[in-house]
Amino acid sequence: MDVRTVCLGILSRGSATGYEIQKAMKEGWPSLFFEASYGSIYPALAKLTDEGLVTCREETEVGRPDRKVYSITPEGDQAFSQSLLKPLTPDRYRSDFLAMIYFSDSLPPALLQKYLDDRIREHQSELQLIDELSEGDQTPGEAFLMEWGRRINQLCIEFIADNRDVLEDGVVVQQAEAAE
Amino acid sequence: MDVRTVCLGILSRGSATGYEIQKAMKEGWPSLFFEASYGSIYPALAKLTDEGLVTCREETEVGRPDRKVYSITPEGDQAFSQSLLKPLTPDRYRSDFLAMIYFSDSLPPALLQKYLDDRIREHQSELQLIDELSEGDQTPGEAFLMEWGRRINQLCIEFIADNRDVLEDGVVVQQAEAAE
DNA sequence: CCGCTATATATCGAACTGATAGGTTTGTTG
């Protein structure tokens, strides 16, 4: 699923500006499964407009750039439903954190500890984000995503707390061996 | 952490060809946190060779393309250790599966069920991969990644089994409402 | 009044993907 399609999907939930779409991918429900930069969102919206899948209503503001509010068209709705029928592509995941873990034997122990502490805090922030998103309305999809996000983040926090000694003791053992 | 750096990291564990590096990112431990295509791996290795961070020993084979075995140099080792000190970039995650969940109200119920079944099977495959990787040697980082991967995949399987009715019943309820 | 954050648009070089090309060896199966 590319930027084009996710933009369509978000617009199928309601009209939005490019900025708001990016924000949804950064702080809304879509942040749990997608993210994209302006550099791909704006060209995507321009192309979707060309193809008649969305329309653009330009709200002229005084003294600042025009707000371009995009809305999905019936053709866009149909194109989106269609694209949901195409086979799912595999998840793509890239994690500096897990890479750091894998290569942690080449890392100063103090830095490793800092990274682990930071990571726990990040998971806690995401739990808080999910709590905030969960207030109010709830489609079945959102309810599923909410609980999914909660469980994953809780597991990660618990796992790091329980297993960090595997990494930190590994370092200690190596130090003891080196001391012999 | 870009392709360059991960290639360096993999080479710090032992010499390899471009093909083997790609395989490690697809089927080895690195697959848990990184993936890259040939289109980025080969140029990265060429550039690293130019910069003297890796060396390339060309093994001429009879009747097939030369095997280019890359090895890390002391400068490469140092560059890699250095790059581990740079602040971690946030994880990047993109999931067609979770997107499909979020938009599942626009999806035929039968297809939703198929996607959920497929997903459980994918998680089971990954559990099997982790079991295979876990045979033999084990650095602290690998032990941590192993258990991390196991727990996450187990949680996902269990969660889908326990909560799929939230999505599927949602659909059923909508059908009942439509029938009135 | 300075710096910061939020709103909003947009571009651009660099990085990366996904598909394709090209050729060989090894293993399997009808």
Add this chain to the structure above:
DNA sequence: CAACAAACCTATCAGTTCGATATATAGCGG
């Protein structure tokens, strides 16, 4: 045993996407 598939190995390239940056204005706190 021949045909076929899968693994091995290098490599390119169009198109997509990232990350940083530019440009403005409003509003808030120190």
